Amino acid sequence: MVQIAYLTVCTHSHIGFAVTLAKSLRAAEPQSRLLVYVADGYQEELLPALDEIVFVPAARIGIEGYEDMASRYGPFELSTALKAPCALDALRRLDADAVIYFDSDILVLQPLEMIKAALEDRYDCVLTPHITQPTKSGEFPVDTGYLTAGTFNMGFAAFSNREPALAFLDWWAEKKRQDCTINISHGIFADQTYCNLVPAVISRLLVLRSHAANIAY
Secondary structure (H helix, E strand, C coil): CCCEEEEEEECHHHHHHHHHHHHHHHHHCCCCCEEEEECCCCCHHHCCCCCCEEEEEHHHCCCCCHHHHHHHCCHHHHHHHCHHHHHHHHHHHHCCCEEEEECCCCCCCCCCHHHHHHHHCCCCEEECECCCCCCCCCCCCCHHHHHHHCCECCCEEEEECCHHHHHHHHHHHHHHHHHCCEEHHHCEECCCHHHHHHHHHCCCEEECCCCCCCCCC
16 A cells, blocks of 8 residues: 655645645544645644644745745645645655645545555656536637636646656756746746646556546536
């Protein structure tokens, strides 16, 4: 059985969301403990003491370019820019075989058997797409919007602690140090657009198309 590190990244404004995520994760995965990387400083007196959570100050884990990113990015851009370096830290911190990232506003409603089975089957990355079939004219969401917003919903991502995934996480972290912005005219939507390239660079990728894994729209 693979050892999994679970994490989210958020600002203090989203700690309440992270608490709900952690509690729902513990209910679905009783052995889990969520690493919550706090992106904007670290005010320990404002953080709840809960067994389901380990709070980690993102500013103190040696992320390259953190001060520059914190000075230029707003809360959304900063939180998304820190996903990859925090995922790498979580793998090292727990000496884990794999890492599963969730956005702080996600609710886990069932055990993560599909994802864990994929990681145990030596997949190096598991992602979910925004849509699983083209939308019809006039329907929402508009499928062409994902040409810039990104094919995959990066509110969830799972990566192994093996070279193909680690190399991608390093590259993803480097790209987001400067260009984790919403710039539709340049084809960039924060962290998501870069992940369109995952199928090209990680051969053992599972695109989890089950609607139970990403109910979204």
